[in-house]
Amino acid sequence: LHVEGKVYKLPVVRGTEGEKAIDIAKLRDESGFITLDTGYKNTGATKSAITFLDGENGILRYRGYPIEQLAEHSTFLEVAFLLIYGYLPKKAELDKFIHEVRTHTMVNEDMRKIFDGFPVNAHPMGVLSALVTSLSAFYPKAVGLDIDKEKEYLDLTIIRIIAKLPTIAAWSYKNSQGHPLNYPKNSLDYCSNFLHMMFSLPVEPYEVNPVVARALDKLLILHADHEQNCSASTVRLVGSSHAGLYSSIAAGIDALWGPLHGGANQEVIEMLQEIHDAGGNVKQFVEKAKDKNSGFRLMGFGHRVYKNFDPRAKIIKKAADDVLKALNINDPLLDIAKELEHAALNDQYFIDRKLYPNVDFYSGIIYKAIGIPINMFTVMFALGRLPGWIAQWLEMRRTKEPIGRPRQIYIGETARDYVPV
Ligand code: MLT
Helix, strand or coil, X not given: CEECCEECCCCCCCCCXXXXXCCHHHHHHHHCCCCCCHHHHHHHXXXXXXXEEECCCCEEEECCEEHHHHHHHCCHHHHHHHHHHCCCCCHHHHHHHHHXXXXXXXXXXXXXXXXXXXXXXXXXXXXXXXXXXXXXXXXHHHCCCCCCCCHHHHHHHHHHXXXXXXXXXXXXXXXXXXXXXXXXXXCCCHHHHHHHHHHCECCECCCCCHHHHHHHHHHHHHCCCCCCCHHHHHHHHHHCCCCCHHHHHHHHHHHHHCHHHHCHHXXXXXXXXXXXXXXXXXXXXXXXXXXHHHCCCCCCECCCCCCCCCHHHHHHHHHHHHHHHHCCCCCHHHHHHHHHHHHHHCCHHHHHCCCCECCHHHHHHHHHHHCCCHHHHHHHHHHHHHHHHHHHHHHHHHCCCCCCCCCCCCCCCCCCCCCCC
């Protein structure tokens, strides 16, 4: 087999006892292929018409529309519609979609009983995942749904999850603060409503800053989908058994919670803080990053698929400037981040390795400025990624993918006789 100029020798029969299996991990690392086995179907590799990603040239498009144009001119709910239904809605369609989302933001009061059982130190992602799973119990018809015959119920299920996730996310934050819950204020737009539920206190009316609400909307757009990744393929795999949308999304949330997937912007903030606390000598840390034995790693640089600028990073950098200016905040971490980016992008070591800032490099600075604590960063990622997960789930169902069942290559013991002790 020839892959990009390299020759791989594959055994004729795989997986049989005694056969020396090919080293899939090595092959994957060297060739960039996840697998050559179509048996993996919608788990390891899949065809998709949702998000186009060209990591070599730093291009990202949703349904053909460049991310830059969507971030500049669209709104998160319009982008959600685009990802889920595949086209940009006409004004009347979008108004209807927004109206429906507004009317479903409330969460069943019985779910409060589940919520009240969480200790104050519960991680917000644990609360989010558990409450999204429990939506399946409240709306059991969503499980095993015939998506062609029950289209209306499917649409309602999609509306419900989009409408309720910000409410549940804000609950998870309020729990961690020990604060009373705020009910949704449906006269507000999607992001302003979320900010209201997060930060309004009964004693202190909270004014939603429009620049902050817009920046948040943009952040959600930028996180809305990223083709196949750990959480997206988890959603597809769980959904391939015809599990309901809520449980599949909950599984995606759990996949995202893992620090290797959703934890990077937290690591960036911690790194920036470490540099700041050590006196802010950026050049010294750039040198440390090059020394493998220093124990210091540059977080928020490089990405599995981008060998060029992550197009989302540029937009987020500008949004960070806008938010800090609007809130009159002078965060030394933003200055350190910019210095770090400049130093690294002019250093041959990073140039050779094609290490550019990724989506996580500046987003934490915005969240920090808004007052969103670090343990909520992954929850914010989940809010943004929701339409992508829904679109991936729907596409997998519409294209009638079979139930996922990754192929196994057995590498264990050959047959042994059981000898009782
Ligand atoms: C991202 O948005 O960068 C991700 O979901 C991670 C990935 O693409 O693997």
